[in-house]
Amino acid sequence: MSAKGWKAVIDTNLTGTFHCSQEVYRAWMKEHGGAIVNIIADMWKGFPGMAHTGAARAAVENLTKSLAIEWAASGVRVNSVAPGTIISKTAVANYKEAGPALFQMSIAFSPAKRLGVPEEISPAVCFLLSPAASYISGATLRVDAGQSLYHSMWEIPDHSAWPEPPNGENAETLREILNNKSKL
Numbered sequence: 026m027s028a029k030g031w032k033a034v035i036d037t038n039l040t041g042t043f044h045c046s047q048e049v050y051r052a053w054m055k056e057h058g059g060a061i062v063n064i065i066a067d068m069w070k071g072f073p074g075m076a077h078t079g080a081a082r083a084a085v086e087n088l089t090k091s092l093a094i095e096w097a098a099s100g101v102r103v104n105s106v107a108p109g110t111i112i113s114k115t116a117v118a119n120y121k122e123a124g125p126a127l128f129q130m131s132i133a134f135s136p137a138k139r140l141g142v143p144e145e146i147s148p149a150v151c152f153l154l155s156p157a158a159s160y161i162s163g164a165t166l167r168v169d170a171g172q173s174l175y176h177s178m179w180e181i182p183d184h185s186a187w188p189e190p191p192n193g194e195n196a197e198t199l200r201e202i203l204n205n206k207s208k209l
């Protein structure tokens with residue numbers, strides 16, 4: 026990705042969250058309290074292929090925690106929701122002609138064996154905004170059908186580029202396993 030593409034996504038996803046949070050705090054929440062829910066992503070195993078998004082969303086998760094503490098004394102709760110892969114007409118359109126194939130290939134990586142829809146994210150957001158969550162702050166709720174605990178979508182091709190382990194009997198055992206010679 027270009028430096029410009031990196032910046033576009035960091036500006037939108039991370040710096041945008043900072044500006045929005047600061048504005049609502051100054052304009053209202055500092056004096057009256059309130060609740061913020063940030064949307065992050067399934068970046069728990071990194072986000073290979075979308076490194077800018079992964080870095081920005083991980084940063085928003087950390088921002089959520091900082092602000093939850095800094096603004097507690099104003100009665101402000103700050104939480105995040107981390108969706109799995111969520112499909113909608115507009116979400117597919119964001120990836121132009123690659124969209125349908127991208128969403129299609131990601132189905133296999135969901136333990137649900139289907140994608141989520143926005144209507145399955147909004148209840149979690151409403152819950153965290155509501156009085157039912159009055160004692161929850163600084164938390165992230167994963168709404169991903171367990172996707173973040175399952176396979177990575179990034180395929181690593183077979184290679185022999187990795188550094189060799191230190192010599193010794195353990196390295197020998199490893200080599201035997203790699204060469205399929207183990208008697209275990």
Ligand SMILES: CCCCCCCCC/C=C/C(=O)SCCNC(=O)CCNC(=O)[C@H](O)C(C)(C)COP(=O)(O)OP(=O)(O)OC[C@H]1O[C@@H](n2cnc3c(N)ncnc32)[C@H](O)[C@@H]1OP(=O)(O)O
Nearest residue numbers: 026029030031033034037066075078110119127128131178
């Ligand atoms: C696996 C399963 C999938 C399934 C789906 C999984 C969903 C994962 C959830 C998270 C998703 C994300 O956050 S994805 C990352 C962010 N979102 C998107 O990319 C969605 C579509 N893009 C946008 O909405 C916009 O481009 C946006 C990022 C807001 C920036 O808008 P701006 O008006 O500021 O600027 P633009 O003119 O569009 O772009 C500025 C330059 O940055 C480049 N650029 C823009 N977006 C870029 C991007 N994502 N990656 C690299 N480069 C990008 C453009 O080519 C431009 O460079 P030049 O060509 O040189 O001028």
Ligand SMILES: NC(=O)C1=CN([C@@H]2O[C@H](COP(=O)(O)OP(=O)(O)OC[C@H]3O[C@@H](n4cnc5c(N)ncnc54)[C@H](OP(=O)(O)O)[C@@H]3O)[C@@H](O)[C@H]2O)C=CC1
Nearest residue numbers: 064065066067107108109110111112113114115116119143
């Ligand atoms: N889809 C997915 O799998 C995942 C998405 N996410 C994140 O969730 C968020 C929503 O994604 P998704 O639903 O897929 O995307 P969509 O493109 O479907 O939705 C984006 C929404 O943002 C609104 N919007 C865009 N620009 C502005 C603006 N300048 N001011 C106010 N509203 C604006 C759009 O409104 P309008 O229709 O009026 O343009 C639209 O409702 C994104 O931050 C995305 O990165 C996170 C994890 C997974």
